[in-house]
Structures are given as C-alpha cells and as structure tokens.
Amino acid sequence: xxxxxxxxxxxxxxxxxxxxxxxxxxxxxDRAGIAxxxxxxxxxxxxxxxxxxxLGARGITCQKLGEAEVMADAGIDDILISYPLVGVGKALxxxxxxxxxxxxxxxxxxxxxxxxxxxxxxxxxxxGVLVEFDSGNGRTGVTSIDEVLELAxxxxxxxxxxxxxxxxxxxxxxxxxxxxxxLPKMESEGLKPGIISGGGTPNAFRTHEMAPITELRVxxxxxxxxxxxxxxxxxWDDCAYAVHVTVISRPRPDLAIxxxxxxxxxxxxxxxxxxxxxxxxxxxxxxxxxKMSEEHGMVDVSACGGxxxxxxxxxxxxxxxxxxxxNLFDRLIFTKGGAFQTFMPIAARGRSQ
Ligand SMILES: Cc1ncc(COP(=O)(O)O)c(C=O)c1O
Numbered sequence: 001x002x003x004x005x006x007x008x009x010x011x012x013x014x015x016x017x018x019x020x021x022x023x024x025x026x027x028x029x030d031r032a033g034i035a036x037x038x039x040x041x042x043x044x045x046x047x048x049x050x051x052x053x054x055l056g057a058r059g060i061t062c063q064k065l066g067e068a069e070v071m072a073d074a075g076i077d078d079i080l081i082s083y084p085l086v087g088v089g090k091a092l093x094x095x096x097x098x099x100x101x102x103x104x105x106x107x108x109x110x111x112x113x114x115x116x117x118x119x120x121x122x123x124x125x126x127x128g129v130l131v132e133f134d135s136g137n138g139r140t141g142v143t144s145i146d147e148v149l150e151l152a153x154x155x156x157x158x159x160x161x162x163x164x165x166x167x168x169x170x171x172x173x174x175x176x177x178x179x180x181x182x183l184p185k186m187e188s189e190g191l192k193p194g195i196i197s198g199g200g201t202p203n204a205f206r207t208h209e210m211a212p213i214t215e216l217r218v219x220x221x222x223x224x225x226x227x228x229x230x231x232x233x234x235x236w237d238d239c240a241y242a243v244h245v246t247v248i249s250r251p252r253p254d255l256a257i258x259x260x261x262x263x264x265x266x267x268x269x270x271x272x273x274x275x276x277x278x279x280x281x282x283x284x285x286x287x288x289x290x291k292m293s294e295e296h297g298m299v300d301v302s303a304c305g306g307x308x309x310x311x312x313x314x315x316x317x318x319x320x321x322x323x324x325x326x327n328l329f330d331r332l333i334f335t336k337g338g339a340f341q342t343f344m345p346i347a348a349r350g351r352s353q
Contacts, residue, residue: 001340003333008246008314009260011325011332015341017240018048018222025204025221026056032208037061037080039199039219042323044348046074048222059102061199061217065093066351068103074347077101080130080197082167082217084112084140085119094119094127104128106167106197108142113154113161120160128164129155130197133182135174141167145182152191165193169217170200176211183212202231225322230274236282241332242316243279243325245297247309254302256309260317261292266324279317284309289317 003012029036038052039061049060049071059078062068068079077100084107085094097103098119105116105127113129120127131151134141142148148166155163166182168175175198186192198207199217201224207213220227223241224234243264249257265278277288278297286303301308309315319325326332327349334341 003244003335003338003340004314006244006333006340008244009258009264011241011243011329012316013223013332013334013344014240014338015334015336017238019051021222021224021234021238021240022052022055025216025218028205029216030056034207034213035215037197037215037217038222039063039082039217040067040071040348042219042222042326044070044326044346044351045344046071046076046347047344049074049076052222058215061219062348064351064353065090065097066353067348068097068101069093070348070351072097072101080104080106080215080217082106082132082169082197082199084108084132085115086112087115088118091115091118091122095122098123098125098127102128104130104164104195106130106132108132108134108140108147108151110151110154113151113158117158117160126160126162128195129161130165130167130193130195131155131163132167132169133178135168135170135172135178137170139169141169145178145185148182149185149189149191152186152193153189156191163191163193165195165197165214167197168211169198171198171203171207171211171213173210175213179211201228202233204233220322223322223326226270226275226280226318226320227268229280229318230270236280236318239318241322241326242282242318245315245317247299247311247313247315250308250311253308254300256287256299256301258289258297258299258315258317259295261294261296263294264325264328265289265292265297265317265319266321266328267292268321268324270320275320279319282316282318284315287315
C-alpha cells in the first residue's frame with residue numbers, strides 16, 4: 001500500500017520513532033532506578049503495550065476499566081488503574097479483572113476504597129491500593145497529610161484490599177516537599193509505601209531530581225506532541241504521531257480549508273506563549289489551524305506567503321495534545337522508515353467507562 005493513496009484524514013505513526021522514544025524512557029528509568037509503568041491512555045493499542053513490557057516496563061497503567069479489560073484480554077497481567085472507581089458496577093468489573101490479572105487502583109476517598117475492597121472480596125484476591133495525593137493539580141488526590149494517613153490506615157485494616165503505596169500526578173517540586181513531610185510519618189506507623197507512583201511526560205526525565213518516585217506512569221512520551229516539544233521534553237523529530245490531512249479548498253489567499261475539524265482534533269489549547277491553533281504543520285511552520293467545525297479545519301496561511309499549500313496537497317499535522325486525538329479514530333497506520341506497514345485498530349479507544 002502506498003501511503004499517498006490512503007484516504008485522509010488519518011493518523012500515521014512512525015514505528016522507528018516510537019521505538020526510539022520507548023528505549024529513551026526505559027533507559028532513563030533503568031539509570032534512575034525507577035520502574036516504568038507506561039500509561040496506555042495515549043496509544044490504546046495492545047501491541048504497543050506488549051512492546052513497552054518487552055523493553056522492560058513492569059506493567060501498564062490504564063485510566064478506565066474498559067481500557068484495562070482490552071489490555072487484559074490481550075494478555076497483559078499487571079495493571080494499575082490510576083483513577084478512582086466508585087459503585088457496584090465498577091466493583092463487579094474490577095473483580096473480573098482481578099481474577100485474571102494483578103490489579104492495583106489509586107483512590108482518594110473512602111467510597112472508592114470500599115468499591116475496591118468489595119471487588120477484592122468477590123474475586124477472592126486482595127487488590128492493591130495506592131492513595132492519591134494532590135500536589136497542586138486541583139483534580140483528584142487528597143490535599144492533606146492527615147487524609148493520606150487515614151486512608152492508608154483504613155486500607156491496611158479492610159478485607160479485600162492491601163495498602164501498596166502512594167500515587168501523584170503530575171510530579172512537580174511540591175510532590176517532593178509533600179513526600180519529605182509524609183514519609184517519616186508513614187514509616188513511624190508501619191505504613192511505609194512499597195510503591196510511590198508518579199507521572200507526566202513533560203518533566204519525566206527530571207523525576208529523580210524532584211521526588212523519590214519508585215514507579216513512573218508516562219503516556220505521551222511514546223508519540224510526543226506539540227505540548228511535549230514546547231515543554232522541552234522532545235523535538236519535532238521525536239514526534240511519532242501525525243494526522244495526515246488534505247487541503248480541500250482555498251477560498252481566500254489567507255485561508256486553506258483542510259478535511260479535518262473537531263471530529264479529528266481536540267480543543268486543547270497550547271499553554272500561554274507557546275503557540276496558537278490546534279496543531280503544528282511541519283511543512284508550513286507559519287500555518288495556524290485557527291478554527292474548526294465538525295468536518296472542516298480553517299487554516300490561516302497568511303504567514304506562509306507565496307509558499308502556502310494548494311488544493312489537493314496532503315499535509316502532516318502534529319496535534320497539540322495527542323492523547324484525545326488518538327481516542328477519536330478506530331484505526332491508524334503504522335509506517336517504518338516512512339513506508340506503509342499496516343493498519344492498526346486502536347482497540348481501547350472510546351472506553352469512557
Ligand atoms: C493520572 C495520570 N497519570 C499519568 C498520566 C500520563 O501523563 P503524560 O501523558 O503526560 O505522560 C496522565 C495523563 O493524563 C494521568 O492523568
């Protein structure tokens with residue numbers, strides 16, 4: 001199959017870059033003495049999870065039970081769900097997973113702890129619990145040391161669960177401060193965390209400087225995107241994932257319309273001062289994807305001068321944030337050395353439950 005004959009819009013993933021990105025992160029973790037537990041929310045593809053494990057990853061991380069079910073079906077047997085699970089339905093599904101894989105779950109409240117404990121009791125197998133603390137993200141995670149201690153004590157005493165450690169996202173300087181305060185208190189109660197799980201690609205290579213993390217959950221590093229380039233984690237050459245699109249109209253000299261809008265790209269904006277629009281065009285650095293309707297992308301090409309793309313031209317677009325874009329397609333194309341290899345289903349896409 002000729003890549004230029006494949007219809008657009010389509011995501012294309014270059015496997016040589018994937019392999020280099022995976023090896024670089026595994027090497028970093030090996031040197032830093034940190035276990036790697038990649039987050040599959042970025043790729044959602046069992047074959048890539050297996051490659052991460054072959055290269056040395058301890059297991060994988062999933063955000064949702066549905067992702068974990070796809071990965072367990074594909075034979076992956078060591079899974080952390082870095083998301084609080086609440087309710088009977090979740091307990092039943094987690095119990096099913098715990099019967100065929102080693103499962104851990106992070107949580108920040110008593111109701112979620114009871115859900116996991118119920119799953120462990122149904123499965124007849126203890127499920128590991130990581131207590132999540134917040135280091136300024138303002139999302140999940142308890143916000144005081146007393147709450148960490150309370151939940152850890154409750155997990156130690158409750159049947160069906162085992163207190164395995166702590167979880168934080170994203171790792172930052174505050175993570176280190178909190179742990180310096182928290183760890184001696186935990187140890188004095190016999191609650192030493194066996195695992196301290198931290199995550200986030202932008203600061204990944206500085207993890208060892210910031211906090212005593214024992215397991216690293218990184219997702220975006222496998223592909224990289226405009227945000228990880230802006231954060232200084234990667235260069236454009238390290239971006240493995242691009243959406244191939246076609247220019248379908250040039251209604252004005254300053255405007256190109258591409259065949260990809262909000263069904264293809266996410267609305268994630270770049271951090272202030274790091275670029276406008278919804279993606280980066282490597283062949284036209286001045287082009288800006290300024291507006292989207294469902295099927296149309298409006299590209300401001302006024303900064304491209306006489307070099308602006310023409311109708312029929314195929315363009316590569318590196319998304320601002322690759323994870324939500326990856327979730328929008330049923331399949332993508334793998335290339336190697338730029339040549340078509342195969343179509344690959346994105347098996348765990350759309351698993352919002
Ligand atoms: C809880 C959690 N851990 C890890 C990650 C991975 O972060 P990144 O994709 O920056 O590596 C994410 C990303 O959203 C996350 O939400």
